[in-house]
Amino acid sequence: MPQKLTEQEVRHVAKLGRLRLGDHEVRQMTDKLSAVLDYVSKLNELDVSNVEPMAHAMDMANVLRDDVERPGLSIDLVLANAPEQSPPFIKVPKVIDDGGGA
């Protein structure tokens, strides 16, 4: 397993996780996550080369149901929790530039 976590790595992971962290938080996070990673490296003691990974406790796959139409939630109910809305839409900041090209 890799060596100690760096602040740079923490900033990268925060970006992947879409979490804005302040400088102080980055330092704290680096220390605390390093300690946890150090602890979980205990798993390296085991030889798992011939072990199948287990993602789920029960053996089940592809649970299918009949493809029957049924009512979903009403737009009113769905919009009721939206922080900003313009019915029947949810408002978000502009995603695409005005500059054209796309």
Add this chain to the structure above:
Amino acid sequence: MDPTQTTLIGLRDAIAARKVSATETVKAYLHRIDRYNPPINAYHEVYDDLALKRAADVDAGNIKGPLAGVPIAAKDNMCTSYGRTTCSSRMLENFRAPYDCTAVKKLEDAGAIILGKTILDEFAMGSSTENSAFGPTRNPWDRDRVPGGSSGGSAAALAADLCAGSLGSDTGGSIRQPAALCGLVGLKPTYGRVSRYGLVAFASSLDQIGPFTRTVADSALLLQVMSGHDPLDSTSADIPVPDYVGELNQPLTGVRIGLAKQYLSDANDPVVAKAIDDAVAAFKKRGATIVEVDLPHTQYGIPTYYIVATAEASSNLARYDGVRYGHRTEHPEDLIDLYSRSRAEGFGPEVKRRIMLGTYVLSSGYYDAYYLRALKVRRLIKGDFDKAFEKCDAVLCPTTTGPAFRFGEKTDNPLEMYLNDVYTVNANLAGIPGVSVPGGFATVNGTKLPIGLQLLGKVFDESRLLRLAAVIEAEAGCSAQRPKL
């Protein structure tokens, strides 16, 4: 009779026999909540009007069922179409769910009355309720101590008689550990026994809803009502539900109880060790055979759990992006800024740490070293149990090493808090059922603090697990004891 000082089944029978009305019952509980919830902080929200209205319907005969008129508290990570569902997080402070959690709905369909929603560690991440954004819950046995977590509010609400039974969710011990620390019966069913529909997801391959009750029989009744296949949760098991209540009275013959040295360490409080010895003697007295079993990968449970659970959590919590519901930051610069700042403002420190850890172990370059390896160790842990259950019907062990700890005692070091779950996480990783039963009391500085014993069983063997739990209950004889408030 005082409806707040009995068992769930005792109360149910009293209401059915019209010895007390559902309205009197709900009023008595609301009165206690007014008085004791402020110091204990078990409920985040109480539904007085709705509860009284349903009680009137029970009294008028319009609502019937095996739980008619029984007041229940639900953990605030279970969606209800009334009130708020907050997960004790600023992120969902004002979230109103558009649908009902199946487990809660099934209780209501059986006549239960939901009194309110209880405090938890934010998004069920924690073992003390200290990670709640709305203040921690206090242990009714000693208000300077934690009730355990993450379902600490539901445990404390019942321990303080602010409800007749309650619901928790258990991802790594979040029902069993608070049950032990509050002197209650707490059951984590087999993965898939109870639908997870409407339970806000933390770690989907580990989460399971279960009941807190004063007695084993009460636990059987709530499990009975909640269990079964749900078309809305494709991981819920499509197999018949046994008659848990009826089978509780079947005799136990030829039972084999397993003891594993990995769970009987010197770290256990002497009171816990003695409770195990007493339980072993009680099982022997009833003709059970005691066998030694080996669970060699036990010590790898916590590191495996913190990789698997955080990986799943980082993925599940990606939905809180400030767009469709939940907290949204003000004046974002662009969409990425909206996501990143909404999440930074809405989540507390422990949730952020777990999202970071989960994101890291799933990220390119580290996936194999951490996540994939943890999934392989998970299989080794399950293999331990498979082998053990060839030799025994259930494993007897402590739920925790000792009684409730003080506030702040374990908050500085996340690792120390994580180690709290050392005896409980493996059941979630393996998918097997586990139940914590009151095993006695430790006396610390003159204060009585409950401790719990745990039984781990084979998948879908809750019926036998409950019958075994009843043996400990009868032997320990402390289920009727209540804290002095």
